[in-house]
Amino acid sequence: MELSIKKPFFTPKDLSWHERAKWWKDKGKRVLGYLCSDFPEEIVYAGGILPIRILGSNEAISEAYKYSINPYSCYVTRSILDIALKGELSDFDGLAITTTCDACGLDIYWRMEDQVKGSFPFLYLLPRPSISKTESSHKFFRVELFRFKESLEEFLQEEIPKSSLAHAIKVYNQNRSLLREIYDLRGEGFISGVDAASAVFSSMGNPKDESNLLLSRMIEEAKVREPKSSAAPRIHLSGSVLFNLELFELIEDLGGTVVSDDLCVGSRYFWDPVSTDRDPLEALATRYLDKEPACPCMNTESKVEDRLNFILMMLERYKADAVVFCLHKYCDTHQLDYQILAEELEEREIPFLVHIIEQNIGTAQLRTKLEALFEIINGRG
Amino acid sequence: MYVAGVDSGALTTKAVILGDGKVLSHEIVLTGMGGKAHEVVEMALSKADLSTDDLAFVVATGYGRINVPFAAKQVTEITCHGRGAHFLIPTTRMIIDVGGQDSKVIRLNEQGNVVDFAMNDKCAAGSGRFLEVMANALEIDLEEMGKLSLRSKKTVEISSTCTVFAESEVISHIASGIPKEDIIAGIHRAIASRVAGLFFSKVRRKVEQDSVVMTGGVAKNIGMIKSLEEEIGIRIIVPPKPQIVGALGAALIAQEECFM
Numbered sequence: 001m002e003l004s005i006k007k008p009f010f011t012p013k014d015l016s017w018h019e020r021a022k023w024w025k026d027k028g029k030r031v032l033g034y035l036c037s038d039f040p041e042e043i044v045y046a047g048g049i050l051p052i053r054i055l056g057s058n059e060a061i062s063e064a065y066k067y068s069i070n071p072y073s074c075y076v077t078r079s080i081l082d083i084a085l086k087g088e089l090s091d092f093d094g095l096a097i098t099t100t101c102d103a104c105g106l107d108i109y110w111r112m113e114d115q116v117k118g119s120f121p122f123l124y125l126l127p128r129p130s131i132s133k134t135e136s137s138h139k140f141f142r143v144e145l146f147r148f149k150e151s152l153e154e155f156l157q158e159e160i161p162k163s164s165l166a167h168a169i170k171v172y173n174q175n176r177s178l179l180r181e182i183y184d185l186r187g188e189g190f191i192s193g194v195d196a197a198s199a200v201f202s203s204m205g206n207p208k209d210e211s212n213l214l215l216s217r218m219i220e221e222a223k224v225r226e227p228k229s230s231a232a233p234r235i236h237l238s239g240s241v242l243f244n245l246e247l248f249e250l251i252e253d254l255g256g257t258v259v260s261d262d263l264c265v266g267s268r269y270f271w272d273p274v275s276t277d278r279d280p281l282e283a284l285a286t287r288y289l290d291k292e293p294a295c296p297c298m299n300t301e302s303k304v305e306d307r308l309n310f311i312l313m314m315l316e317r318y319k320a321d322a323v324v325f326c327l328h329k330y331c332d333t334h335q336l337d338y339q340i341l342a343e344e345l346e347e348r349e350i351p352f353l354v355h356i357i358e359q360n361i362g363t364a365q366l367r368t369k370l371e372a373l374f375e376i377i378n379g380r381g
Numbered sequence: 382m383y384v385a386g387v388d389s390g391a392l393t394t395k396a397v398i399l400g401d402g403k404v405l406s407h408e409i410v411l412t413g414m415g416g417k418a419h420e421v422v423e424m425a426l427s428k429a430d431l432s433t434d435d436l437a438f439v440v441a442t443g444y445g446r447i448n449v450p451f452a453a454k455q456v457t458e459i460t461c462h463g464r465g466a467h468f469l470i471p472t473t474r475m476i477i478d479v480g481g482q483d484s485k486v487i488r489l490n491e492q493g494n495v496v497d498f499a500m501n502d503k504c505a506a507g508s509g510r511f512l513e514v515m516a517n518a519l520e521i522d523l524e525e526m527g528k529l530s531l532r533s534k535k536t537v538e539i540s541s542t543c544t545v546f547a548e549s550e551v552i553s554h555i556a557s558g559i560p561k562e563d564i565i566a567g568i569h570r571a572i573a574s575r576v577a578g579l580f581f582s583k584v585r586r587k588v589e590q591d592s593v594v595m596t597g598g599v600a601k602n603i604g605m606i607k608s609l610e611e612e613i614g615i616r617i618i619v620p621p622k623p624q625i626v627g628a629l630g631a632a633l634i635a636q637e638e639c640f641m
């Protein structure tokens with residue numbers, strides 16, 4: 001199998017989970033799935049295991065309803081369970097779940113334990129406090145990361161030395177800064193919205209060191225290209241998980257371009273680096289709790305304000321004209337934040353729209369909404 | 382100089398012909414009954430003694446806007462309703478457009494430009510189609526519903542949102558002998574409360590008198606207007622031909638295109 005950026009890993013049409021895992025396992029190595037952008041992959045990578053993000057997909061659910069899963073959980077959660085229940089993750093050695101929202105954290109963990117047990121020799125629930133930016137939460141999370149590392153070591157029958165952790169952090173930070181560079185190049189028209197998004201998607205499944213080589217090559221190629229200067233409406237995407245690049249493509253089809261985001265499959269995944277001047281686990285605990293843009297499941301007092309400031313910073317940095325919120329049905333954490341964010345954007349006369357998605361993005365209606373938004377931006381509204 | 386706007390909707394296709402900024406003619410035909418966009422435009426043209434050769438520019442809007450090959454430009458119904466309503470009633474700031482299969486709320490600034498909008502894009506419950514299904518169940522004409530409902534003394538509760546469930550509810554109300562006018566009033570209120578939810582999602586400041594305009598076919602239903610006014614607590618202005626506001630807006634944009 002050839003690694004590539006163009007062929008990320010998220011739909012069976014591209015590459016099945018089996019193929020993904022097998023390719024790595026054929027090298028005598030192990031694979032661990034994780035669900036959320038707030039999962040400290042570095043620890044897993046330091047243990048020589050390939051962490052692969054399980055995003056869910058917009059394939060119809062075929063297995064999960066037989067297990068009485070909650071039909072009122074977001075589609076991300078339902079489809080992840082379905083993928084597991086269909087046995088598509090059977091080649092994975094492990095699965096790690098961060099406690100975030102109850103649907104994606106606890107519910108998936110319990111069901112994996114109950115119903116998919118056996119398929120994961122290593123199944124771990126990583127307790128993440130929902131408060132950040134405090135000393136006690138940092139301490140708590142540092143201890144939890146230590147316990148996670150210990151369990152992993154027990155599973156591997158091997159110690160994960162501090163130096164490996166420090167190395168992992170270095171490789172991951174490099175990935176983060178490459179992705180930022182790609183975002184900056186996209187902002188200047190050297191890279192398309194779709195290509196920059198593929199770079200992030202593929203980074204969530206490719207081994208980071210090899211991913212970094214691919215991204216560096218992408219950057220070199222982009223720099224010698226003629227930048228596309230266009231008056232196209234520049235869009236900031238806001239939300240959590242998108243299963244694929246459909247929305248990026250739709251926006252480009254309609255003559256716009258995605259220049260920025262605060263998605264869990266975008267900047268929420270990579271924006272902030274991990275500091276390298278202290279104990280690795282402490283640095284990881286701090287980064288994953290305090291990072292911007294924060295996960296809306298966090299309950300820090302300034303959460304929405306921080307999220308707003310991050311969006312405003314990105315709008316300015318990438319000269320975005322409008323915000324498109326694409327939120328999952330039944331995802332209350334994002335939808336509650338949206339109400340406040342929307343009011344703030346309106347106050348500042350920044351155009352925006354919200355679209356609620358479930359299995360699919362609902363192209364027909366979304367098309368009209370996006371076109372109307374573009375007409376507002378282009379002054380035709 | 383003559384231009385045309387055509388609004389290819391889910392239920393009806395509408396065309397408006399403008400000549401030097403004035404409406405010369407219009408036409409409304411059921412989309413399913415030969416309401417092909419070019420035919421509707423030709424019908425409107427012949428009313429104004431014009432032919433397609435006289436048209437300098439055509440803009441298409443509505444659901445079927447991409448299937449109007451002779452239009453030089455496609456513009457969303459959101460922008461077109463905004464343009465049309467502001468042309469007819471310059472004080473317009475909020476538009477409630479209840480059409481065949483969806484409803485929209487559109488907010489305008491003082492210049493008449495759209496600044497924000499919301500659309501019920503997941504379900505057709507608060508739309509013209511809902512009324513049509515209920516009229517069928519009640520065995521009355523869609524057009525009669527408005528007037529009939531004004532006679533109601535006791536609005537009946539319709540609790541289901543889903544069109545199919547609401548229809549069974551209506552049928553059981555008929556069976557238990559509840560007067561039709563009370564059932565219709567209940568139907569209107571059910572739609573009105575959904576539309577009001579959409580409306581308030583886009584209202585942040587106080588709504589001024591004479592700033593709320595309703596467009597789309599459902600605006601012809603006087604009972605619906607009354608119910609909506611009760612729900613949102615302000616008078617609603619309805620232009621004389623609310624169904625053609627989108628096509629008018631398209632024609633106005635066609636006219637601007639000629640001067641660009």
Ligand code: SF4
Pocket residue numbers: 035036037038100101104240241264268295296297
């Ligand atoms: S919204 Fe929060 S819990 Fe969900 S994937 Fe993103 S970071 Fe994780």
Ligand code: SF4
Pocket residue numbers: 074075076077101102103104240241297328330331332333334
């Ligand atoms: S989209 Fe929302 S509900 Fe779904 S897993 Fe993420 S935070 Fe939880």
